[in-house]
Amino acid sequence: MFRKTMMTLAAVALGAGTASAHVSIQVKEAPVGSTYKVVLQVPHGCEGKPTNVLRVQIPEGVIAVKPQPKAGWTLEKVRGAYAKSYDYYGTPTNEGVKEVVWSGGSLADDEYDEFAFRVYLTKDLKAGETLYFPAVQECSEGLAERWIEIPAAGQSADDLELPAPGVKLLEATGGH
């Protein structure tokens, strides 16, 4: 019994651990057709060096991006055209923020911080799939950590060395 318990614990610990080992998103599930706050957790620098820049790419189908400013960091919103027009509470939207960049800060390797932005997950996104927000950590001495790998069909994020942070999409909650 004791042995079995320990093994169960170990298996769970391993499974849960790998999911949060890298730059990741705090709330891992969200319904489509809703406003969602993406919180990126940065657990370490690059090879021991402090993080100076965090960039995150906004995937297609994610609109109305509003980043949360951070003291000590310069915020930049890179705008661009979407691949198609999305419906935002009745308003057709065909361009917006496609990349968010926090720069000019310094987050030491032995410190932890969070970077947040609010988005609207359009109903064009498919429930059941995982939506990825590729993120790049740029550090001093030209080092970088790129959390940009998206699992191919049949692959899991655990197979990847540099998995992009992702959020599992749920069915839209019925009406308002």
Add this chain to the structure above:
Amino acid sequence: MKNSVRGDHAFMALLAGIVWLCLTSIAMAHASLTSAEPADGAVVQVAPQRFSLSFSEPVSPLALKLVRPDGQTLALDTFVLRDRTLEIEPPEGLSPGTYVLSWRVVSEDGHPVAGSAVFSIGAPSGAAPAVTEADDWPVRVALWIGRVGLYAGLFFGIGGVFASFWLLRGSDRGGACFAVVIVVGLAGTILSAGLQGLDALGVPLSGLFDSIAWRAGLGTSFGRTVIVMTAALLLAALATLPRLKPWGHWLACVALLAGAGALALSGHASAAAPQWLTRPSVFLHAATIAIWIGALLPLAKAVRDGGTGAEEALRRFSLFIPYAVAVLVVAGLVLAVIQVEHPAALVETAYGNVLLVKAGLLLVLFALVAVNRWLLTKPALAGETTAVRRLLRAIVVETVLVLAIFAVAATWRFTPPPRALAIAAAQPASFHIHTDKAMADVTISPGRTGPVTVSAIVMTTDFGALDAKNVSFVFSNPAAGVEPIRRKAFKPGDGTWQVDGLVLPLPGTWTVRLDVLISDYELARLQGEIAIRP
């Protein structure tokens, strides 16, 4: 009983749930190596007293291995953890050479991380270029005999027929003798084709009765030599037929050209670059040897028989042969310089040793020729019997010497020249990787163990230019227990990505992965396998 089991399951599910919730709420980090001692790529003068690996997070080791220069893997069991540094006691008595310190650790997030540090004690081990030859002695001896036979056929047979027509004015000197050497030459030449096939396939002598060996032999470049040489020998035989005597001059001439050309069609020397120089040199070398050596037998016969024919022949021989010998020597020197490359190779390689022995025999031969030419020819022409006898004896000795030289030269069949050894050792290994995101042509030069340069051309899937932001190479050898060795590539400016000074410690199949950063957010991982020679 049943209830208790269900209770266990429920308890465990609850426990698992609580643990999972706790763990996911803690932001954890994976460990990365921050420093290694000896450092990756380091060359140290003496065996290190300790190894150490420092990580960005506390870790516990799963497997620590040291791969020795001979490919043996040692498990490293004695280690101490000090904060984030793993101190490992190295095994005793590490000999000079290249080692791989492979580590696999688990950090607090439970994610195993692995890597390797390659270091060398003294100097990187660059294994000596190994050119493996099948040591099938019966086949080798047979090949050697075949080669001597071929030389005898060409130089005594075809050369003799040529000399009898052009130097001795068609007087029938040594008809039966020619028949014998031509038959010997034909046997040697034709047999060589099958033996070449046996050697190429690595089959013992008994396989000679199998047509596969013959097809394989004729399929090599030596096959062309066999066919042309056989034709040349047959032409020479035709030239000796009394009925074809009016055509004899020309048949002999064509036979000589074809015979010399046959040698230029294959072999170490003909294969060397620059071809415009080596092939004509082989041809001239062979043709002039045939003219000179071929004249010895008919000349001996003429001198023995005496008369005006002999006088005439000896005079012509003395007049023309020095030119032939001059061409022979120059062509031979050209080939020797190309093949040996460095004077030191004369002593250090088997090929060089054969060349030295051959040159030594040649010097003796030339000394003898000089004595004949300046001391014996004139009295012999004047008809002095003692001089004639001595000249005859000298020609017999010359012939024996020439045979010895053939025998020595025939061993070259088994000794790749220093040039070829250097080329074989420097031969790069290359391969192509194709994925749906990108393609790469990767070259590792030289393609063997020791220090190498890795270079890659990265392309889009439709062979277009791919301007990657950066490229890293990751080498691993799972079979030998070598965990990934990572190296960032630089751009030398010719459109490639390169890594210098990587030491591949072991031969065998290596897994090579290219991490190509196509854009800020797009990474392509291209993986392939390549065989590295010892």
